[in-house]
Structures are given as structure tokens and as C-alpha cells.
Amino acid sequence: MNVKVRSPRFGIAGLAAFAVAATVALGTPAYADNYPSKPVTLVVPYKAGGSTETMARVYAKALEKELGQPVIVKTRPGGGGAVGATVVAKSAPDGYTLLFAAATALLWPPLTLNVEYTPDSFRWVGSITEYQQALISTPDKPYKTFDQLIAHAKKNPGMNFADQSALSRAFINYIGKKEGIKWTAIPTKGGGEMVPFLLGGKVDVAWSGGVHQKFGDKMHVLASFNATRLAQSPDAPSLKEIYGISMPSYAVIVVPKGTPDDIAGKIEAALQRAGKDKAFDDIVSNKLKFPNQFIGSEKLNQLVKEMIEGLNTVIAATKG
Amino acid sequence: MIIDQLLAGFAGALAPLNLVFMAIGVALGIVVGILPGLGSVTALSILIPITFYMDPLVAIAFLVGVNKGGTSGGAVPAILLNAPGTPEAAATALDGHPMAKKGKPVKAMKTALYSSVFGDTISDILLILLAAPFAAFALRFGPAEFTAIVLFSFTLIAGLSGHSLIKGIIAAFFGLFLSTIGLDPVDSSSRMTFDIVELYDGISLNALAIGVLALSSVIQQIFVMRRDGNGAQAGTWQNFDREANKLKPAEFWSRWPTLVRSAFIGSGVGMLPGLGVSLAAFLGYGSAKRASKTPEKFGTGHGEGIMATEAANSAVVGANLVPTIALGIPGNIAAALIIGAFMIHGVVPGPFMIEQHGELIYGIFASMLICNAFHLLIGRVGINIWGYITRVPKTIVLPVVIVLCIVGVYVPTQSLFDVGLMLAFAGLGFVMRNTGFSIVCFVIGFLLGPMFETSLRQTMLMYKSDFTILLSSPIALIFVLLTIFSLWRFARRG
Amino acid sequence: MTGAHHKQIITGASVVLIATVGVLWLIPSQTVTTATGENDLSPSLVPHISMGMCLLLGLLYTVQSWRDGRRAGAEATPELEDSGDVDEAPRSVVGLILDLAVWIASSTATMLIIPHVGFIVTGTILLAGWLVFAGVRSVWIVAAVSLGLPVLLDRLCWYALTVQLP
Structure with missing residues (x-):
């Protein structure tokens, strides 16, 4: 197709071509059909x-x-x-x-x-x-539920949690703020770094974007960051139930x-x-x-x- | 028991289709690895979709082949053109290129290939033996231990600074400074990004490495040819002497302590997630130079330098599957891609992988060992082909490499911003080459800087600024002592 | 004082200059200087230390070169180019700046035209330019390589790697 529109001398042909080009650019039904x-x-x-x-x-x-x-x-x-x-x-x-x-x-x-x-x-x-975003921990810890974790953290200030982004850090800090807990964010570069930190006992709790589901009973979920409970962990409450907020998932x-x-x-x-x-x-x-x-x-x-x-x-x- | 399972694995791995795909994989890996900027990671991410319709064992064996070939291919441009396409081959160029200039390019490539295969084989054997017991050991490594390891790496590498220690250290600190560009690892505030979104994750290592290592060397050579001014003659390689390019087995094996040392360094680095292939290569080279009775020979075309580097960087390939299989976490990006491939083929990598899919895993182990044989074979044939490059005048090859570098940087991220960065770093590298600043030190500073800062700050946060952890953790203590010992020896030598 | 020493002094002074700009302007204006918590370091600490060390060592190096130069006097001491990575003979400062200018011009041109005319055209121009610059005098070779290679690479990337070059 000739869509060169260099000079007005092309007259009608040029105009027609221009019109075709313009309609193509704007996206007409004809275009959507293709x-x-x-x-x-x-x-x-x-x-x-x-x-x-x-x-x-x-x-x-x-x-x-x-x-x-x-x-x-x-x-x-x-x-x-x-x-x-x-x-x-x-x-x-x-x-x-x-x-x-x-x-x-x-x-x-x-x-x-x-x-x-x-x-x-x-x-x-x-x-x-x-994404199955959760607050997770390991079974060897004294707290098994979210409530127990909060009670434990109030008595033991300075617990470490692993986050994977500024967003996950903000959410865990939000929990701390609401409950009056002092805990420390340990930044990690993602699941690959978080997993050994958590399993090796370097951090107490961690944010997970779903990687915990590969680890069966070696990790357990304390709470869901999603708007609803996680299908794999129906017993753990969601943050929405507790604080009325949730992390986009x-x-x-x-x-x-x-x-x-x-x-x-x-x-x-x-x-x-x-x-x-x-x-x-x-x-x-x-x-x-x-x-x-x-x-x-x-x-x-x-x-x-x-x-x-x-x-x-x-x-x-x-x-x- | 392992032997039984492994034999069963071989039975599956020796299927003709599997063998064919492994060979193709190794060959593709080598070819992609030779192009500057493209290595195993690019090759894997492009080829994974092709494996969708393959049988799981064939698919993974194919990708393992690609990974192995990709890591050793990088040595070829480093040796022939002094243009390492990846930082892991940077130390190969230090001795490989001088050797090639002496008229022994084929010997240098043979040395590199055999060392690669050797390191890789040791690493695979360690993988097979250690994958299961490793899990418990790996969990002892936390930020404090990593801080100590990185500190030690810094001192070991001080020996690579060339004749001027001051300039070497300046180069390393400048590299460290550039590595801080991007979002802060802890509070995510921006650092020297000028609000350019492409800089939020920092300067791309690929762009920096190709620019400063490979491209700057290419333009340097072009300018030198032009200044020397005798046209085509300046552009050809020296006469090729078959006899000088033979590598006698006795000569190769007489360096076995270096090979074994590097193979273990590479395997160790590979097993710990996050350290990376390049660090293994530099550590291998640095420690071989340290241990040598004739360290002054390094950098002049000494075969041992090539062996130390290539054995170490290839040894990472097998070992970085150890954390994958033991814990389900990737040892590096290449391993992360293989994890993705596992998932596509119905295997969820994680602590239960060997229990649930033992047959497949041992089939893969067997395939890895077979792949090494292919690697040796195909790599050896390849050397004859690459040898022909030396017959083309450099006046043609070098400008072609400039364009290849541009393509090589563009392909993995498809970002013109990275191409611009690479061109700028080529200029910087060119200036550094001509004013005597060590480029290797610069790259190491850039590579280790973020590891050091992040681990240190994680340590401080985790242990509330209590540094006695560096002494109370046995692993950290070992590395702290090694650091002190290394500094002491360095000071004494002068 | 020999030319080599002049070059060393200029090198050292350039390092000092760059590091000073970094420490005094770039880092303070582009980073957050306060730490978030009691156990954290401020984001500007590591940049400051690294640039500060460059500044100190750069000063040291400049002074050292100046003193060496004075001691050497008019004697033309053969200069050892001091790095493992450098395998070429040293060159003059002016020559270096000229070479660098050629490279900067070529890169700037590349980056300016590549978004508009695409890889194939840019690659052809770039290759032809550098082939001639490197000393290839045969028109046929220049034409064949610079026209053929970019097209080949473009097609290869598309079919083999499914990557569309710009």
C-alpha cells in the first residue's frame, strides 16, 4: 500500500492514503477484526x-x-x-x-x-x-498461631522478620504499629535467601510470596496477607479479618x-x-x-x- | 546404595534420544557462550520453552548440557581477542590472551577446555555425593558467615592488582562506588539514580562487564593497530605453529594441585547460594597465584592461570544444583531457570525432591556425567573451528566484535539503556587500560560491593550491631582468621 | 620530569577531581543521609567511604608521582606501565584524549540514531566506519561485511532467539 504523504501534490491519492494511515493508527473496527x-x-x-x-x-x-x-x-x-x-x-x-x-x-x-x-x-x-502471600514460621518455634506470635513478640522485643520488598516490610511494620510490637526487618533478595534464613533459625518469622508451599510441614502459615484465607492453610486468619487491610495478591x-x-x-x-x-x-x-x-x-x-x-x-x- | 541408583540412572540416561539432545545442548551452549554478553543464562531462558514437549529427563539433560557448554564457551573470545564476554572469563584472558599472542592460541583453548571439564566432573561427583547431607550444613550460613567470606575474598584478590597496588585499590573502590547506584538494599531509598527507572536495580553487571572487559579491549586494539599503521600486517596473528600448540598430558596433569584446588573452590562457591560464578573464577585464579612459587609468571601466558580460572568457574555448574536439590532454592540464576524447567516438567524442587522423584534425579545425575564426555568431545572439535578465526585479519574481526557486543548486551534485557551503558563503560575501560588501573580489580569491587554491604547490614540488624557473632560462629571465625592470615602474608611479602 | 610522570600526575589529579565532585556534590544530593533504624547504616555511608578512599588514594598517588618525577629529573627513565591488564605500550595524554573523543563520538552517534533507524542501518554504518578506521582498504570486504552481518544478526536473533532487534 502506498502511504507516502510527502507533498500535497499527491492530492486525493495522498489524502486517501493519509486517511488510511490515520485510521490504522487510531484503531478502527476493521483493524480490530485483523x-x-x-x-x-x-x-x-x-x-x-x-x-x-x-x-x-x-x-x-x-x-x-x-x-x-x-x-x-x-x-x-x-x-x-x-x-x-x-x-x-x-x-x-x-x-x-x-x-x-x-x-x-x-x-x-x-x-x-x-x-x-x-x-x-x-x-x-x-x-x-x-500469589499465596503469607506470614510464615517454622514448627520448632513456641508460637503456632498468629495470636500466639503477637503475644510472644510483645514479651520478646527485637524479634527478626525477613521481608522481600519495601512493600512486605511496610505491611509487617504495620502489624507492629497496630500491636505495639518492636521487631526488626531483615531485608532479603527473595525466596532463595529467605528460605535458608528461616530454616536456619536466623530469622523468627518471614514474609513469603508462596514459596513456603513447596516445603510441606517444614514451614507453617501464621496469617495470610491476601484478602482471603489461603486455600492450603484454611486455619490461618487473613490480615483482612484482623486489621481490615490486605496486600494486593x-x-x-x-x-x-x-x-x-x-x-x-x-x-x-x-x-x-x-x-x-x-x-x-x-x-x-x-x-x-x-x-x-x-x-x-x-x-x-x-x-x-x-x-x-x-x-x-x-x-x-x-x-x- | 547411591551406586545402585546411579546405575539405574545411567540405564535411562543412555537412551539414544537423550544422548542426541545432550550433545545438541552442549554444542548450543558453547556457541552461545562464545558470543560476548550471552552465556548460559540467556541460552537457558531461550531454550526452556523448546523443552515443553520433551520427556522430563531429556528436557533437563538437554538444559544441563546447555549450561555446561555455556560456561566454558566464554573462554574462547577471552583467549583469542582478549575480549571476555562475561566477568567469569575475565581471569582467563589474563593468561590466555598472552599465550595466544605468543602463537599458542590452540594450546590455550585446549588448556581451558580440559580444565573446565575436569572442574565440572569433580563438581558433579560432589553434587551426587553431597546433595542430601548438604541441606543441614547450608543452613548454618547466614549473613554473618557471608560477611566473613566476602571479607576474605577481598584480601585474596588484592594479589590481582598488578604492579601498582594503589591504583588497584582505587579501581576496586571505584567499582564499589558504582555498585551502590540503585535502590538501597535496606530502606529502598534511591541512590544516585537521578530518578532514572532503569538504574533502580543498579548498573547492569552484564553491560558493565562487557563494556569494560571486552569492548574496551577491542577498541584499544583497533587504536593500536591504527597507530602502528602498517595496515593488514599489523592485523594478522603470528604464524601458526602446530608443534607449539600441542598440549602434552604430562604438562597438563603436572598442575593437578591447582586443578583440584580450583575445582573445590568452584564447588564450594556453587553450593552457597548467591556468591556466583565470577567470584569462583577470581578466587580460583587469586589463590593459585598465591600458592604458586612463581607468582610473577601469572599474567604472562602461564597455563596454570587458565587452568585455575576455568576449573573453578566450571565447577560451579554442577555444585549449584546442590542447594536446588537439597533445599529447593537456586544457587544462581542459571539454577533458578532449571528450577523453572523442573516445575514445567512436573517436579517441584524442594526438600522432598529426591524422595519423590529419585529415579528422575539419578537419571539427571547420570546425564550430567555423560554430558561431561560430550563436552570434552564437542569442545575439542570446536577448538579446530575457532582456530580458523585466527586466520581472518584482526582488522575485520575486531569491528565485527563491536557489533556483536551491542547485540549481546541488548538480547538478555532488550534495553537500549544497557547498550548505552556498555558503550560508556567501554570508554571508561579504555582510559583505565591506558592509565594503568586494574580492570579486574574494578570489576571485583563492583561484584563484591553489594554482597558485602547487604550481608554486613543484615548482620547488624539481625544481631543488633553485636559483632561478636563474627567470632562466635565457627564458620565466620574460620574466614575471619583466614582474612587476617592472608593480610599478614600480604604485608610480609611486601 | 618525563612525559610519563606528567601523565601519572594528570591521571592522579583526574581521580582526585572526580572523587571530590562525588563526595561533595553527587552523594549528598542523591542519597538519603540518615539511617532508618538504630542498627542500620545510612544509605550514603558506603558510597561516601568508597569515594572518600578514591580521593585519599588519588591524592597520595598524585603526590607520589610528583615526587618521583622530581627525583627522576630530566633523566628519561623507562616507564614501566603498571598493571597486569595492560599489554600495550603507554601513549601520550593528548593521543589518549583524541582516541577517546573518537570513541565517544561513535557511541553518541550510535545511541542517537539507533532508536530511529533501527539496528540494521546503525549496525551497517557503525561497522563500515570501524572497518575503514581499522585499516581495511578493500571496498568489497567493507561492503560485504557491513551490509551482510547486521542483517544476518537481526534474522538470527529473530528466528533463533525470538528477540526483535530495534
């Missing part, structure tokens, strides 16, 4: 090798079948997800660049760091699963703001169907032991509002 006509990129804003990246690789295969185009997984690690999120926020809103990340990566950095995106920079298409797929409705709709439908893929279901439900549960854009947008409110409460309470 979607996807080229490979789709799925950005994972974490280092290769984590549970999110593993999930994304399997999911991309399933999505490929639904969309009929290759789905390429790109990792853009950095800043707890902020680098990848920035890249996607700035990319063209044409449905060819998707972001697969923890909701926290989109919500938390804009509140605490100087980043070039906000939760509104994205169109939240769907949530695939929930959803693994979401978003596209840049301004993506046309019908393309976003197509993606949402494909996401939902891809979630039923056998290989994906196996890795999520049986290996990671995460719930394989799809949440559509409508409900997700409500949840996003609640999550932002919750995070602001925690920030306000733990500041100063």
Missing part, C-alpha cells in the same frame, strides 16, 4: 527463573493457541517490576504489548518512588491467579491505557480461555498450588480501587 495480525509480546518485569516467569512461559504457549499468533515472553527486570511497567506504559496501545505482573508492581512504585506511570496508565484486562495482565475496547475485549476473552489450558492449569494448581481463577476486567477495576485505598492506609500508618 487483531492479532503479528506476534504479541508478553512483558514479564522480573528476572528469568522466578515463579511469575515460569507461569508466563507456560501461559504464553496457551495464549498462542487462542490468539493464533506467536506470543513472545520478554523479561524486563528492575525496580521490583517498575522498569517493565514503565516500558509497557509507554508502548503503543495497540494490543501487541501485554504486561504480566503482580498487581503490586503497578500499584506500589507510583506511591513510593519517582516513576513515570500510575495505576491509571494501564487498562487492567484480567487477573490470572493469586493478583497476578494481572494489563495493556497500555488507550487500547481500543474491542481489542481489549478480544484479549480478555483469549486470556480467559487460555487459563483453562491443561499444561497451564497443571503448573498453577498442582505445582505452584495457586488458585487457577480468572477475574475479568470489570471486577478487577473495582478491586484496583480497593487495593490502592488499602496501600494508602498502610503508608500513612507506617510513615514516621
Whole structure:
């Protein structure tokens, strides 16, 4: 197709070409009908090798079948997800660049760091699963439940807890603030560092993003950071029950703001169907032991509002 | 009992399909490893999706092959072009390139390959024997122990500073300074990031290492060729002498203490999560130089230097699966990717892995040992092929490497920001080369800095600033004493 | 005083200059200087120590070179280039700055055009430039390598690694 519009002398032909180009750029129904006509990129804003990246690789295969185009997984690690999120926020809103990340990566950095995106920079298409975030400990400790832990911590100030991010630290400090407990945050670089610290007795309790489920009875859950109790540990209360706050737990797929409705709709439908893929279901439900549960854009947008409110409460309470 | 299980493992591992894929894996790993900037990690993350439809044993054996090949491939550009594509091959270049310049590039590559395979084999054997009992031991390592280990590493590496100790230390501190850029490890406040989001996780090691180690060396060589000015002649390698490039078995094995020492250093580093392949390589080189009766020979094309480095960095490959299998935690990023592959193939890595999937695990152990044989074979064939590179004039090869470096840095993170960083660090490396600052010290400072700061601050928080932990923990105490001993010896030598 | 000593003094002075800027301006303006808790170090401590050591050692080195230079007087002492990594002969300060300028110009140009014209075009220009600079005089070789390689790499990355070069 001739879309060169160099000079007005091209007259009607030029204008027509320009019009075609303009409509293509704005995304008309005709364009959405063709979607996807080229490979789709799925950005994972974490280092290769984590549970999110593993999930994304399997999911991309399933999505490929639904969309009929290759789905390429790109990792853009950095800043707890902020680098990848920035890249996607700035990319063209044409449905060819998707972001697969923890909701926290989109919500938390804009509140605490100087980043070039906000939760509104994205169109939240769907949530695939929930991270099983928990406050965990080992069975050799004298406290077996969350209440016992609080009582123990009040009597023994200066306990150590392992966090994995500024966000998890803020939440555990929030508990400390509410209960009047003094405890020390030990920063760790993730599950790989937290596990030996906890099993080796270097820390008393730890935040876990779900890795504890691989360790059977060697670790046990004291409380859930999610809005609900964890499926694997129904006896441990959730923070929502105790303090009315929860940590955003959803693994979401978003596209840049301004993506046309019908393309976003197509993606949402494909996401939902891809979630039923056998290989994906196996890795999520049986290996990671995460719930394989799809949440559509409508409900997700409500949840996003609640999550932002919750995070602001925690920030306000733990500041100063 | 282990023998029985291992024999059963061999029965499965010797299946023809498995053998074919292992060989392909090793070959792919070597090829990818040779490209600057691309190593095992990139190769693994790209190839894992391909294994989706394979049988679990074949898939993991294939990836193990890739990992093994990828770690040794990096030695080739280090030797031929003085352009190590990864920091783990930086110490290989120190002796490998001078040896190649003396007209023995093939000998240098052979030395590197055989040492790699040797270190790797020792490491695999340790893995098979130690995977189970290791779990309890590993848990004794906490921040205090890591602080002591990193302190000791600093002193061991002081010997790598070249002739000017002052400049070596300046370079190391400057590397340390650059490593603090990014978000603070404890309170997540930003440090010298100028609010650039790409800097929040710090300067990418890959960009820094390729720029300062490989690319700066390439532009240095181009400028020198231009200044010497005799065109094509300056650009060719010296005449190739078959006789000088033979590596006699007696010559190789006479250095066995170095090989064994490096293999154990590499295995030890590999078993402890978070220390990394590059540290193993530098420690191997540093300690061999320390132990040598003729340390002045190091850096002049001494085979022992190549052996010490390559045996150590390859020994990490097998051993870093020890924490994976014993505890379900990755020894490094390559192991993290293999964990991902395990999960995709229905095995959840963790403390129950050997119990639940013993057959598969022993099949993998057997495959690792078989892979080493392939590695030797394919690597040896490869050397003949890489030998042909030496016939192409350097005037063509070097500019090509500039473009390869750009691609190599771009591919893993797909970030142009990293490409820019690499080009800038090439400039810095170029200046350092010409003013006599040790680039190796600079890279080590950058590498060890964050480990040291994070472990130290974790220790202070954990033990409430009570430093007696460094003396009351037996492991920490050993390393503190070694540090003092090492400093004392250094001071005495002068 | 020999040229080599001049070069050492200039090197030392540059280190001092960079470190001073770091200690006095960069670190205080770009880090939080207070620690969060009683058992934590302030985020600016390690940067300060590392840059401070560079400053001190840089000063020491400058003074040392100056004294060595005075002692050597007009004698042309052969200079030992002092690092294990350096395998080339020392060069003059002016030559070094000129070479560096060439590199900076080439890198800046690369980074400026690559987002607009993509890898293949940038790679071709860059390769052709450096091939000629390195001393390849055959037009055919320059053309073949600089046109062929970027295209080959681009296709290879796409098909083998599923990575789209810019």
C-alpha cells in the first residue's frame, strides 16, 4: 500500500492514503477484526527463573493457541517490576504489548518512588491467579498461631522478620504499629535467601510470596496477607479479618491505557480461555498450588480501587 | 546404595534420544557462550520453552548440557581477542590472551577446555555425593558467615592488582562506588539514580562487564593497530605453529594441585547460594597465584592461570544444583531457570525432591556425567573451528566484535539503556587500560560491593550491631582468621 | 620530569577531581543521609567511604608521582606501565584524549540514531566506519561485511532467539 504523504501534490491519492494511515493508527473496527495480525509480546518485569516467569512461559504457549499468533515472553527486570511497567506504559496501545505482573508492581512504585506511570496508565484486562502471600514460621518455634506470635513478640522485643520488598516490610511494620510490637526487618533478595534464613533459625518469622508451599510441614502459615484465607492453610486468619487491610495478591495482565475496547475485549476473552489450558492449569494448581481463577476486567477495576485505598492506609500508618 | 541408583540412572540416561539432545545442548551452549554478553543464562531462558514437549529427563539433560557448554564457551573470545564476554572469563584472558599472542592460541583453548571439564566432573561427583547431607550444613550460613567470606575474598584478590597496588585499590573502590547506584538494599531509598527507572536495580553487571572487559579491549586494539599503521600486517596473528600448540598430558596433569584446588573452590562457591560464578573464577585464579612459587609468571601466558580460572568457574555448574536439590532454592540464576524447567516438567524442587522423584534425579545425575564426555568431545572439535578465526585479519574481526557486543548486551534485557551503558563503560575501560588501573580489580569491587554491604547490614540488624557473632560462629571465625592470615602474608611479602 | 610522570600526575589529579565532585556534590544530593533504624547504616555511608578512599588514594598517588618525577629529573627513565591488564605500550595524554573523543563520538552517534533507524542501518554504518578506521582498504570486504552481518544478526536473533532487534 502506498502511504507516502510527502507533498500535497499527491492530492486525493495522498489524502486517501493519509486517511488510511490515520485510521490504522487510531484503531478502527476493521483493524480490530485483523487483531492479532503479528506476534504479541508478553512483558514479564522480573528476572528469568522466578515463579511469575515460569507461569508466563507456560501461559504464553496457551495464549498462542487462542490468539493464533506467536506470543513472545520478554523479561524486563528492575525496580521490583517498575522498569517493565514503565516500558509497557509507554508502548503503543495497540494490543501487541501485554504486561504480566503482580498487581503490586503497578500499584506500589507510583506511591513510593519517582516513576513515570500510575495505576491509571494501564487498562487492567484480567487477573490470572493469586500469589499465596503469607506470614510464615517454622514448627520448632513456641508460637503456632498468629495470636500466639503477637503475644510472644510483645514479651520478646527485637524479634527478626525477613521481608522481600519495601512493600512486605511496610505491611509487617504495620502489624507492629497496630500491636505495639518492636521487631526488626531483615531485608532479603527473595525466596532463595529467605528460605535458608528461616530454616536456619536466623530469622523468627518471614514474609513469603508462596514459596513456603513447596516445603510441606517444614514451614507453617501464621496469617495470610491476601484478602482471603489461603486455600492450603484454611486455619490461618487473613490480615483482612484482623486489621481490615490486605496486600494486593493478583497476578494481572494489563495493556497500555488507550487500547481500543474491542481489542481489549478480544484479549480478555483469549486470556480467559487460555487459563483453562491443561499444561497451564497443571503448573498453577498442582505445582505452584495457586488458585487457577480468572477475574475479568470489570471486577478487577473495582478491586484496583480497593487495593490502592488499602496501600494508602498502610503508608500513612507506617510513615514516621 | 547411591551406586545402585546411579546405575539405574545411567540405564535411562543412555537412551539414544537423550544422548542426541545432550550433545545438541552442549554444542548450543558453547556457541552461545562464545558470543560476548550471552552465556548460559540467556541460552537457558531461550531454550526452556523448546523443552515443553520433551520427556522430563531429556528436557533437563538437554538444559544441563546447555549450561555446561555455556560456561566454558566464554573462554574462547577471552583467549583469542582478549575480549571476555562475561566477568567469569575475565581471569582467563589474563593468561590466555598472552599465550595466544605468543602463537599458542590452540594450546590455550585446549588448556581451558580440559580444565573446565575436569572442574565440572569433580563438581558433579560432589553434587551426587553431597546433595542430601548438604541441606543441614547450608543452613548454618547466614549473613554473618557471608560477611566473613566476602571479607576474605577481598584480601585474596588484592594479589590481582598488578604492579601498582594503589591504583588497584582505587579501581576496586571505584567499582564499589558504582555498585551502590540503585535502590538501597535496606530502606529502598534511591541512590544516585537521578530518578532514572532503569538504574533502580543498579548498573547492569552484564553491560558493565562487557563494556569494560571486552569492548574496551577491542577498541584499544583497533587504536593500536591504527597507530602502528602498517595496515593488514599489523592485523594478522603470528604464524601458526602446530608443534607449539600441542598440549602434552604430562604438562597438563603436572598442575593437578591447582586443578583440584580450583575445582573445590568452584564447588564450594556453587553450593552457597548467591556468591556466583565470577567470584569462583577470581578466587580460583587469586589463590593459585598465591600458592604458586612463581607468582610473577601469572599474567604472562602461564597455563596454570587458565587452568585455575576455568576449573573453578566450571565447577560451579554442577555444585549449584546442590542447594536446588537439597533445599529447593537456586544457587544462581542459571539454577533458578532449571528450577523453572523442573516445575514445567512436573517436579517441584524442594526438600522432598529426591524422595519423590529419585529415579528422575539419578537419571539427571547420570546425564550430567555423560554430558561431561560430550563436552570434552564437542569442545575439542570446536577448538579446530575457532582456530580458523585466527586466520581472518584482526582488522575485520575486531569491528565485527563491536557489533556483536551491542547485540549481546541488548538480547538478555532488550534495553537500549544497557547498550548505552556498555558503550560508556567501554570508554571508561579504555582510559583505565591506558592509565594503568586494574580492570579486574574494578570489576571485583563492583561484584563484591553489594554482597558485602547487604550481608554486613543484615548482620547488624539481625544481631543488633553485636559483632561478636563474627567470632562466635565457627564458620565466620574460620574466614575471619583466614582474612587476617592472608593480610599478614600480604604485608610480609611486601 | 618525563612525559610519563606528567601523565601519572594528570591521571592522579583526574581521580582526585572526580572523587571530590562525588563526595561533595553527587552523594549528598542523591542519597538519603540518615539511617532508618538504630542498627542500620545510612544509605550514603558506603558510597561516601568508597569515594572518600578514591580521593585519599588519588591524592597520595598524585603526590607520589610528583615526587618521583622530581627525583627522576630530566633523566628519561623507562616507564614501566603498571598493571597486569595492560599489554600495550603507554601513549601520550593528548593521543589518549583524541582516541577517546573518537570513541565517544561513535557511541553518541550510535545511541542517537539507533532508536530511529533501527539496528540494521546503525549496525551497517557503525561497522563500515570501524572497518575503514581499522585499516581495511578493500571496498568489497567493507561492503560485504557491513551490509551482510547486521542483517544476518537481526534474522538470527529473530528466528533463533525470538528477540526483535530495534
